[in-house]
């Protein structure tokens with residue numbers, strides 16, 4: 001399919017970004033080329049998110065624009081990938097008859113065939129242009145985990161950063177797909193299906209190949225990444241190889257490993273990657289489920305210096321009553337106990353998360369409990385969302401969305417302000433320390449911006465060049481995911497630092513970031529050691 005240019009836009013989470021990377025790699029190897037300009041593309045694809053209504057609205061407006069171009073006679077192939085396709089199903093096709101392709105997140109391996117069918121014949125039936133798991137998502141999970149076509153897509157990913165469309169030094173590896181938690185507000189268990197765990201050897205192999213292609217930071221991805229558990233021998237392909245397998249039930253998860261069974265837990269997996277892929281200078285993981293954070297994981301993090309001490313573990317609410325209605329499976333006290341244990345074992349750890357405000361029936365008192373949690377726990381940052389009722393979830397069926405938008409907005413702002421104060425305190429505690437920073441980009445500070453201080457700084461990305469009016473700074477992250485800005489040393493070429501880990505003395509802080517000076521110039525990434533035996 002050479003000479004076909006594709007525009008692919010991604011909405012939502014890191015999981016979607018990884019899916020887009022895989023789609024890009026898959027289509028590139030088939031001869032498609034990619035463009036950043038939707039007007040220059042023959043195929044326009046939106047990889048969508050259904051978690052909140054707001055994310056969907058953005059896609060509707062994009063679809064409207066491309067549909068109009070099609071109506072005006074432009075020959076474009078238009079596709080919706082991801083959770084909106086899965087959630088909205090054929091009603092999306094009815095709303096946008098110009099839509100050529102629909103492909104759910106569990107069916108992305110079929111995308112080239114769908115594009116082919118749609119291109120070959122304008123008259124292709126909706127069924128030929130649509131791949132959705134539909135009700136099968138959960139029902140046939142046992143079967144599909146063994147025959148898992150998505151595993152093939154993960155395994156066949158492109159390791160060339162240019163083809164894959166990612167930066168050379170930071171990469172993501174999926175370890176689980178789907179989710180079994182069924183938080184009552186969340187659409188993910190419906191759109192992404194049952195939790196499936198990838199075989200550890202596949203994951204380690206992928207990490208090794210990414211390291212060979214230049215990655216020094218790998219982020220392991222899963223909806224509840226610390227729930228990972230792989231029972232060896234339980235799922236094999238017909239030729240005897242290990243296959244992805246359905247996640248264990250709750251009882252199995254915290255129970256001891258049964259006699260005679262070989263199990264790779266999340267802690268084992270972290271240690272294996274850390275030990276077997278030494279070229280990875282930073283091993284990170286998101287998102288964690290607070291209840292599943294066993295001591296074994298925290299101790300493994302303590303013992304493995306290249307595992308980043310960053311815990312993204314969404315609390316969602318500080319009210320036990322609301323947590324129960326959300327089906328989160330823990331109380332505020334249990335979350336606080338997890339945070340205390342984490343900071344006891346890993347004193348340098350940073351904790352971050354998500355909160356939802358305005359969940360049905362949330363009273364001022366419930367909200368105050370969330371505020372109190374943000375005031376008292378050292379959260380580095382929290383993403384704060386207004387509750388958004390999602391079709392297909394338990395919450396939309398069971399509870400009236402009875403908190404007005406005005407109140408949601410107000411609570412959102414109050415919690416954001418509190419978080420800003422907490423973030424400022426967390427950042428200030430790092431001043432005078434020297435930390436390793438992975439430099440990610442060169443930025444230009446606009447002249448109009450105040451010098452570093454209490455006012456938040458904004459950067460203007462400038463493709464590695466300084467402008468006449470701006471001051472060039474470097475921007476990067478610590479192992480604990482704290483954002484750091486640094487001035488470029490006099491005479492140095494700023495872009496030489498990008499993708500490198502360098503020690504920085506932290507001197508100033510704000511709610512958003514830290515500012516420091518490079519103390520030892522460039523430090524080369526860790527030496528590539530001889531490969532450890534598999």
Ligand code: 5AD
Nearest residue numbers: 051185186314354385386387388390
């Ligand atoms: N409304 C608001 N926020 C939601 N999230 C998930 N579903 C909803 C919803 N229906 C938030 C949660 C989750 C994050 C990814 O999105 O905080 O952790």
Ligand code: SF4
Nearest residue numbers: 179181182183186188
């Ligand atoms: Fe959604 Fe809860 Fe699963 Fe996270 S853990 S993806 S919020 S159901």
